[in-house]
Amino acid sequence: MTDDTPADSKLTRSKQRWAQEGRFLTGRVARPDTERLPPGQHLTMDWPVLDLGLHPSISRDRWTLQVFGAVEHPQIWDWAAFNALPQSRMVSDIHCVTTWSRYDNQWDGVPVHALLDLVQPKPGADHILLHSHDGYTTNLALSDFAAPDVILAHSWSGAPLTEAHGAPLRLVVPHLYFWKSPKWLSRIEVRTADRQGYWETRGYHNRGDPWAEERYSDD
Numbered sequence: 001m002t003d004d005t006p007a008d009s010k011l012t013r014s015k016q017r018w019a020q021e022g023r024f025l026t027g028r029v030a031r032p033d034t035e036r037l038p039p040g041q042h043l044t045m046d047w048p049v050l051d052l053g054l055h056p057s058i059s060r061d062r063w064t065l066q067v068f069g070a071v072e073h074p075q076i077w078d079w080a081a082f083n084a085l086p087q088s089r090m091v092s093d094i095h096c097v098t099t100w101s102r103y104d105n106q107w108d109g110v111p112v113h114a115l116l117d118l119v120q121p122k123p124g125a126d127h128i129l130l131h132s133h134d135g136y137t138t139n140l141a142l143s144d145f146a147a148p149d150v151i152l153a154h155s156w157s158g159a160p161l162t163e164a165h166g167a168p169l170r171l172v173v174p175h176l177y178f179w180k181s182p183k184w185l186s187r188i189e190v191r192t193a194d195r196q197g198y199w200e201t202r203g204y205h206n207r208g209d210p211w212a213e214e215r216y217s218d219d
């Protein structure tokens with residue numbers, strides 16, 4: 001074809017590659033399927049339970065979620081008020097630092113960015129410390145907490161979370177190892193300085209990006 005100039009073919013190849021990668025669909029480059037499993041991980045079909053060994057039992061009648069610290073509008077929601085917040089459904093992969101990964105987990109809940117719109121972090125707020133009913137804590141950069149696919153999940157696969165997996169409410173941060181996704185979430189502390197949580201003070205990496213294999217801290 002006369003119009004098949006080298007420039008055209010190159011653009012066509014790029015477009016095909018973008019289509020395969022799902023580029024421009026979400027604003028992020030989806031990983032090609034061959035790279036879906038992060039380095040050092042293996043796929044599992046079941047959903048293991050991992051935690052400190054305490055499974056706190058929290059009735060939805062007495063449950064609250066508090067946001068406090070460096071925010072313009074501190075909040076406490078009870079179960080009914082929390083469920084009246086904007087809801088979304090998200091599908092994401094789990095990557096646990098103990099090397100199992102599980103694909104296509106469907107979560108229902110409140111996207112974190114909707115919650116942040118309500119509480120309004122103050123200027124200078126840049127970190128989050130999450131507190132759970134079993135005494136567990138974990139820390140996140142505000143930018144990781146505010147990522148578009150981070151969700152406060154009350155349901156998995158269309159049914160309420162089981163107690164073992166964090167009912168009534170857990171956080172899900174799909175782009176970090178799963179220890180950054182606290183179960184039995186009770187309080188969200190917005191901070192102007194980082195403060196490490198349970199595993200981070202015990203040698204786990206401060207950020208925990210599975211694609212960079214940020215499993216353990218170097219020092």
Ligand SMILES: Nc1nc2c(c(=O)[nH]1)N[C@H]1C(S)=C(S)[C@@H](COP(=O)(O)O)O[C@H]1N2
Nearest residue numbers: 048049050051052132136165179181182183
């Ligand atoms: N509250 C609380 N959240 C927690 C933990 C915990 O001990 N307590 N363990 C973390 C770790 S290390 C992992 S791997 C995941 C496991 O979640 P799952 O039991 O739903 O698979 O929960 C994370 N969230």
Ligand SMILES: [Mo]
Nearest residue numbers: 050096097179
């Ligand atoms: Mo873990």
